[in-house]
Amino acid sequence: EDQVTQSPEALRLQEGESSSLNCSYTVSGLRGLFWYRQDPGKGPEFLFTLYSAGEEKEKERLKATLTKKESFLHITAPKPEDSATYLCAVDASGTYKYIFGTGTRLKVLA
Amino acid sequence: NAGVTQTPKFQVLKTGQSMTLQCAQDMNHNSMYWYRQDPGMGLRLIYYSASEGTTDKGEVPNGYNVSRLNKREFSLRLESAAPSQTSVYFCASSDPSVKANYGYTFGSGTRLTVV
Numbered sequence: 001e002d003q004v005t006q007s008p009e010a011l012r013l014q015e016g017e018s019s020s021l022n023c024s025y026t027v028s029g030l031r032g033l034f035w036y037r038q039d040p041g042k043g044p045e046f047l048f049t050l051y052s053a054g055e056e057k058e059k060e061r062l063k064a065t066l067t068k069k070e071s072f073l074h075i076t077a078p079k080p081e082d083s084a085t086y087l088c089a090v091d092a093s094g095t096y097k098y099i100f101g102t103g104t105r106l107k108v109l110a
Numbered sequence: 111n112a113g114v115t116q117t118p119k120f121q122v123l124k125t126g127q128s129m130t131l132q133c134a135q136d137m138n139h140n141s142m143y144w145y146r147q148d149p150g151m152g153l154r155l156i157y158y159s160a161s162e163g164t165t166d167k168g169e170v171p172n173g174y175n176v177s178r179l180n181k182r183e184f185s186l187r188l189e190s191a192a193p194s195q196t197s198v199y200f201c202a203s204s205d206p207s208v209k210a211n212y213g214y215t216f217g218s219g220t221r222l223t224v225v
């Protein structure tokens with residue numbers, strides 16, 4: 001069965017303290033892996049799409065990487081405004097029906 | 111630059127009542143989706159429409175119906191609401207033909223409580 005697992009469930013960082021969020025997946029055939037940011041009371045906001053192992057994407061303090069079994073979202077020198085829930089999703093079937101993980105709640109303290 | 115618009119934003123229903131959640135997108139996307147989000151469960155697909163005129167069941171379709179009214183609009187109907195349908199509902203759209211970036215664009219959600 002296709003599955004996406006995110007860890008940790010929650011993470012508290014001091015401002016400037018870099019860290020990584022993990023998304024591990026078990027799917028029959030990966031078509032794409034996606035990262036989203038979700039603020040409280042809002043819909044998820046698209047961040048990145050990764051297609052193949054070894055691929056990397058960057059946006060400001062965020063960098064997403066992909067291996068054959070997992071993806072990491074690296075957060076460098078985070079700021080309080082980076083506090084949010086980060087969601088990972090995969091498109092395993094090519095039918096554009098994503099499978100979502102349950103997310104990592106990130107809190108960055110000033 | 112509206113993106114995906116959902117209405118209503120909040121709704122309280124009594125068990126057995128019916129309602130329709132509305133969704134419209136202005137990005138000319140072919141595909142549209144309805145998800146529900148529950149604590150600890152993540153986002154789960156209810157129904158999707160790959161293109162105008164087509165709809166298919168997702169992971170949790172029971173108790174719901176959908177209509178793809180035209181390319182812009184995709185509605186979700188609860189015929190007889192149950193407390194188990196208390197959730198946050200998100201509509202999303204995408205254009206899978208644009209491979210470089212076919213992530214979903216989500217609406218802001220409808221928070222539904224069934225009492």
